[in-house]
Structures are given as C-alpha cells and as structure tokens.
Amino acid sequence: MGAPQIILIVVVVLLLFGGKKIPELMRGLGSGIKEFKDASKEEDTASNKKE
Numbered sequence: 657m658g659a660p661q662i663i664l665i666v667v668v669v670l671l672l673f674g675g676k677k678i679p680e681l682m683r684g685l686g687s688g689i690k691e692f693k694d695a696s697k698e699e700d701t702a703s704n705k706k707e
Contacts, residue, residue: 673681
C-alpha cells in the first residue's frame with residue numbers, strides 16, 4: 657500500500673467518524689491489540705510449560 661492509498665483511508669475515516677471520535681477509536685483499538693497480545697503470550701507460556 658502506497659502513500660496515496662493511506663492518505664485516502666485517513667480522509668475517509670475522518671469523514672465517517674469525525675475528529676472527536678478518532679482518539680476514542682484508537683484507544684479502543686490499542687486496548688484490543690494489547691489484550692490479544694497478552695492472551696497469545698499466555699498461550700505460548702502455557703504450551704511451553706507442558707513440553
């Protein structure tokens with residue numbers, strides 16, 4: 657994906673959600689990614705202990 661496509665996506669997101677909702681959406685996305693990483697790390701730790 658090149659720069660023009662990324663700029664287009666950012667513009668569309670701004671138009672859809674507005675500037676005030678973006679930080680809230682990013683916080684939610686960040687916490688979701690953190691939970692996913694924590695869960696996958698726990699799974700790896702549990703599987704390594706069994707071996």
